[in-house]
Amino acid sequence: MNSSLNEIVHQWGSYIRVYKDGRVERFFGTDDKVPASINSTDGVSTKDVLIVPETGVSARIFIPTSTINSGQKLPLLIYFHGGGFRVGSPFCAAYNNYVTSLVTTANVVAVSIDYRLAPEYPVPTCYEDSWVALKWVASHSKGECPEEWLRDYANFCQVFLAGDSAGANIAHDMAARAGIENLNGVKLMGLCLVHPYFGTRDGVDKSWIFVSPTTSGLDDFRYNPAADSRMASLGCTGMLICLAEKDGLRERGLFYYETLRRSGWGGEVEIVETGEEGHVFHLFNPNSDNAVSLLKTLASFINHS
Structure with missing residues (x-):
């Protein structure tokens, strides 16, 4: 051997x-995958849907159990998990529990996207999978598609995208693409970027080269916000950028914010920072005071946009 x-x-x-x-x-x-549950004790019901059978692209839908059969429509949050484009899923404990907390706190319907991962499926697969999934969700806006939880309980006049780390990068790309392509007539209200990954300050990092072997380096618009000509036409009207003081990606998050402000984009952007915390601290210590505060910040952004 x-x-x-x-x-x-x-x-x-x-x-x-x-x-x-x-x-x-x-x-x-x-x-640590958590099974979907219609009547869980946390007051949130979940179901898994297969969006593209040929590729396995799927999603987990979350809804407050009290909303079922109520006739009430809630804001719709579409979430893209982090994990360096290499790990993670909507079904693992960390992300299942976090999106559940978002649904409870913000009182929303949420769809958490399961895209294919590198290195088996290098960039741009995760972006293409996410766009297909986003278009599938948006296809329910006319009330004619098969998924009843989206058709009956999601308010497609209040649609938000969110993600953390690499997922925040993907969420940005989805909003940028929605600004120049038709998303089944759906307009995005807001974009939430939590500890976003847009490379490092010291050139192109090895992680990005590994997940994106055909990258053009600093000219890569998905890696470098300054190279993204779509910044001025982001397809949302509001944005929340969340940073952490001890996060190694903090400076690139600030760079994204400054690039956005200089781009000519006409929306409103808010930036908040959590002191004394590191990258995606809220996933690993979700009951801490700072994690609860961050959760409330996201919910407030969604509820008041």
């Missing part, structure tokens, strides 16, 4: 390990 095949060619913290023979081991978001 060729022992060189067991050589590790990529490792990202304690989250993923990739071997020379192509094997991929993920240590986050794989063994």
